Every structure is written in structure tokens, then in C-alpha cells.
Amino acid sequence: MPSLKRALDTLRGIAAPESALTLAMMLIVLRHRAESERADPAASGTDALDAWRAFGDRGFRLSNGYEAVGIISQGLLDGGLPDLFVSNLRDLDDVPGSRLIPLFDSVVTAADPAVLFDDCLRLAQTKSKGGDYFTPPGLAQLLIGLMDPEQGDAVYDPVCGAGGFLLRARDHVASHGGSAELLALYGQDASRFALQTAVMNLTVHGAEAHLMGPASSLTDDRFPESTFDVVVANPPFNQTGWDENGYSRGDYRWRYGTPPAGNANFAWAQHVLSKMAPAGRGGILLPTGAASTTKPAERDIRTAIVEADVLSCVIELPAGLLPHVRNPVSLWLFTGSKQPRRSWGHHDQSGRTLVIDAGDTAVLTGRGRRELTDETRARIVDTFAAWRGVPGHEPYEDVPGWCRSLSREEIAAAHYDVLPSRHVGSPAVVTPSVDLHDQVDNLAEELLELFETSGRLEDELRDLLRQL
Structure with a gap:
């Protein structure tokens, strides 16, 4: 299964992390709504299902992000979601359609859309730059x-x-x-x-x-x-x-x-x-x-x-x-x-x-x-x-x-x-110690994450300098 994180990494440097995550979440909700409409033949409409099928049929031939966002947004709005849901994501307009393929594949092949959406929220905790933090x-x-x-x-x-x-x-x-x-x-x-x-x-x-x-x-x-x-x-x-x-x-x-x-x-x-x-x-x-x-x-x-x-x-x-x-x-x-x-x-x-x-x-x-x-x-x-x-x-x-x-x-x-x-006085119990090997593993993971963050920031800084 394509990794959501790797799929988002393909958009690094050409789209804001928040926009890429929003696009991923919109795709997940479109899939969820499409599956709900498919499972209920008596439903009043199939707008999300039609959009999902259209996106799937054209997914490998989308010219740019503007077209992808348009298909997803229209399918969800026609399917009854409020206008608040619509996001322009203007910085995705000129993203080549080919760069969106890994993201689309990660959503298509996910076992459970709700679990994948929770993964998006966990990633949002580390990528958010605008103060939108979500309670763990x-x-x-x-x-x-x-x-x-x-x-x-x-x-x-x-x-x-x-x-x-x-x-x-x-x-x-x-x-x-x-x-x-x-x-x-x-x-x-x-x-x-x-x-x-x-x-x-x-x-x-x-x-x-x-x-x-x-x-x-x-x-x-x-x-x-x-x-x-x-x-x-x-x-x-x-x-x-x-x-x-x-x-x-x-x-x-x-x-x-x-x-x-x-x-x-x-x-x-x-x-x-x-x-x-x-x-x-x-x-x-x-x-x-x-x-x-x-x-x-x-x-x-x-x-x-x-x-x-x-x-x-x-x-x-x-x-x-x-x-x-x-x-x-x-x-x-x-x-x-x-x-x-x-x-x-x-x-x-x-x-x-x-x-x-x-x-x-x-x-x-x-x-x-x-x-x-x-x-x-x-x-x-x-x-x-x-x-x-x-x-x-x-x-x-x-x-x-x-x-x-x-x-x-x-x-x-x-x-x-x-x-x-x-007020409570001296502790009556001692917090159990953490195994030394576990501590080393956790610290190593944290250091690798810091290296990754440093690389991402360096890439973003280089992109900004090129635009000067």
C-alpha cells in the first residue's frame, strides 16, 4: 500500500503542507461518500460516486491540481456537504497531475478511509504552521x-x-x-x-x-x-x-x-x-x-x-x-x-x-x-x-x-x-523505569525525525531563495 507520508512528500516544495493534507482529506471523504452512495441504491443521488468514478477514470491523465480539486469539491458539494467544506487550495493549481498519482493511490488502496483520515490528523500535528493544533x-x-x-x-x-x-x-x-x-x-x-x-x-x-x-x-x-x-x-x-x-x-x-x-x-x-x-x-x-x-x-x-x-x-x-x-x-x-x-x-x-x-x-x-x-x-x-x-x-x-x-x-x-x-504530599510509588534499549530506540527515532524535519526546512528555504 502506498504510504500517505511518502505520497505527501512527492508534493514537498511545490505545495504547502497544509494544502497537501487538505487535498488528501478531501479525497478520503470523497471515497467515503462514494462508498456510502454505492451501498445504498435508494439514496437520493450519486454525486460523490460519480465524481469518484470520474476522478478514478481520469486520475492518471489529470492536467493539474486545479482540475483535481474541482472534481473533488464539486462532487462533495453536490453530495450535500456545506459550502464551508470548499477549499480553494490555489497553490495546487499548477501542480502536475502526475505528481498527484501517489496521493490518489494511497487513498484508493487504504483498508479503512476513517483510519487513513486519522493518519492525516497525526501528520497535521507536525506540519501545521498556522496554529491549528488538534487534541491528541x-x-x-x-x-x-x-x-x-x-x-x-x-x-x-x-x-x-x-x-x-x-x-x-x-x-x-x-x-x-x-x-x-x-x-x-x-x-x-x-x-x-x-x-x-x-x-x-x-x-x-x-x-x-x-x-x-x-x-x-x-x-x-x-x-x-x-x-x-x-x-x-x-x-x-x-x-x-x-x-x-x-x-x-x-x-x-x-x-x-x-x-x-x-x-x-x-x-x-x-x-x-x-x-x-x-x-x-x-x-x-x-x-x-x-x-x-x-x-x-x-x-x-x-x-x-x-x-x-x-x-x-x-x-x-x-x-x-x-x-x-x-x-x-x-x-x-x-x-x-x-x-x-x-x-x-x-x-x-x-x-x-x-x-x-x-x-x-x-x-x-x-x-x-x-x-x-x-x-x-x-x-x-x-x-x-x-x-x-x-x-x-x-x-x-x-x-x-x-x-x-x-x-x-x-x-x-x-x-x-x-x-x-x-497539596498531595510525597509520592507513594515510583514511576516504573523505561528499559534502556527502549530509551535508545526512542531517542534514535526522535533524532531521525529531526533530521527529516531539517531536510524539509532546508528544501523549503532553498525554494524561497530561488524565488528572490
Whole structure:
């Protein structure tokens, strides 16, 4: 089977990496839609199938990229995809048709279009240059597991990226015996490319969502009157200049304090809180510094959030889990009430906040990346569930070095610092060591990837110099 990565490499230097990936994703979705139309003779149309056949018949004789993009786009638009899906990809106009053959072959011969699309998203993590980063699947799975959506819930992501959280919510419901089709999915993003990717990602996985944008949820909320059962977000960290014109200074969402114009972390946190239904729950990824910053405006908002008793849990995570962030990150979980109820558990945790220190739990994977193991994710989810009193879990107890249930008074005595590693005490266990041979192999893979990146950048620089 032709490698997707090798196929994309044939376009290096003559097309932007983002455009080449977008073309690959469009081809994958066209194949998916074509196969769906072929499998359903009673379907209202065969637009995608006709386009797929036309592209296949002419694939080796396409004159240039402009013709290829036109065939794909028309087939998908006629097949019912929204205008948002259309991408001009003007830098592909003059790419010779022969250079597209490996890319077409990699899509044609793939065993599963959805799996190939996931490969595209993994490549996007390393090739993106415009700030469109997508949450790694393992991290998305962790946050959705903590939120525990159920069929019938409305799930909202105000910075939805490629739609990963929304798809994980469907997977979670299905894996727990529910009907994923009974979830209502909503998303917004400021990036057109991210929204295009989300439409394609949802389509190829057989899902639908109400997506809005491109527009920032902070300054142009496209769901102004709506609240949701589950709100999840992985926003840009330490975003500066997010409200330079001051349009949002008196916004109703800032019930815990006006966020500083120079850092949007607590604007995003309060947006999540404002979009939660009365019995809803929310979760957001924030830089670890948000848990302990002493900057007055941010500290005051954190204090107000704790005093309002809407912060249910803070989880400190390792560095390197997000490709674009090398510092440690944290998960903040919110709820409107900590009293016993079906979507919460049997324990009344009013006036208390759980902190979990998972900062030393990452393992090194191929090419120098770091991930949480399945066991670590399960332990985090189980700890939070036990603290809430969810049936079927062992009774909760503080574990030195891992978790602690803090009273509001204890947090106040710590100047409202909620960084877990400052509260849980000394670790009770030592992180298992990694085999030396595995370390050498992983470092070698990372070095080879750096060599490859260096070569690609050198090629791009040479192309730019030739154009001067």
C-alpha cells in the first residue's frame, strides 16, 4: 500500500503542507461518500460516486491540481456537504497531475478511509504552521471519560478544532451501551481550516454536528442563548490580545471577574462555565501556571471560582502531551452542584475540590512523543468517580503523591493555589523505569525525525531563495 507520508512528500516544495493534507482529506471523504452512495441504491443521488468514478477514470491523465480539486469539491458539494467544506487550495493549481498519482493511490488502496483520515490528523500535528493544533486522541479520551456523557446529552466544544472531543463523546456513549446518534453535538472555531477539517472528520466517521464559524467563541459566541450538558475545551494557551478592542469587557460571562486582555486563560474557563446547563459539567485544558499564578486579575478570578464552589477537580498532567506545548498542562473540571444526583454520584462534595497529581505518569513513545498510558487514564477517571461516589467504584481515600480532597478552607489557607503537586504530599510509588534499549530506540527515532524535519526546512528555504 502506498504510504500517505511518502505520497505527501512527492508534493514537498511545490505545495504547502497544509494544502497537501487538505487535498488528501478531501479525497478520503470523497471515497467515503462514494462508498456510502454505492451501498445504498435508494439514496437520493450519486454525486460523490460519480465524481469518484470520474476522478478514478481520469486520475492518471489529470492536467493539474486545479482540475483535481474541482472534481473533488464539486462532487462533495453536490453530495450535500456545506459550502464551508470548499477549499480553494490555489497553490495546487499548477501542480502536475502526475505528481498527484501517489496521493490518489494511497487513498484508493487504504483498508479503512476513517483510519487513513486519522493518519492525516497525526501528520497535521507536525506540519501545521498556522496554529491549528488538534487534541491528541488519548488526551481527548481522558477528558471525555471524566465528563462521562450519556445518550441524550448536548455536548459543546467552543474551540472544536478537528472535532476530536465530539467524536470521542460518541465513542464513549457507544462503548457504554448507549446510542451515539442520540447525542447532540455542537462546536465553534475561529479557524476556517479547523472547521473544514472538523466537517471532514465527522463525515468520514459517520457523525453530524452543528458547527459554527469561523469566529472566536470569546468575542463572537455563535450559540449566545444556549447551554449544554457537557462543555469541553482545549483553547489556545496564554492567548494575548484576544479582546484588543474591549468589546467583551462588560460581558455577562465574566461573573467571576473580568479576564485580563493580555491572557485569555480565565476568559476561556469562564466561557466554559457560562455555557454549562444548571446540572451540567465542564472540562478545560489550561497551562499548569493557571493553578498557581499570583497575577492579581487571574488570582482573583481563581479565588472567586473556588469560593463559588464550581471547581470540582484539578488534574496536573505531564509535559509534552500536546505537540505545540512543552510545559506541563492541567485539566480543570467544573460542575454547577456537587450534591448527589444521577449525573454526579452519591457523595455530597459541596465545599470540597479534588486534586490529582499525574505529573510524572507519561511514557515516552515513538519519535520522542509522550503519552498517558491506558492504565493512567483509567486511574484518573476511577479516582474522580470514586470521590463523587459513582456506583461500582471502590470507596475514595486520599493517596499520598496521587490525590487529595481539599476543603475550601484549606485552599483559602494556601492563597487559593490549586496546583495538585503542592497539596498531595510525597509520592507513594515510583514511576516504573523505561528499559534502556527502549530509551535508545526512542531517542534514535526522535533524532531521525529531526533530521527529516531539517531536510524539509532546508528544501523549503532553498525554494524561497530561488524565488528572490
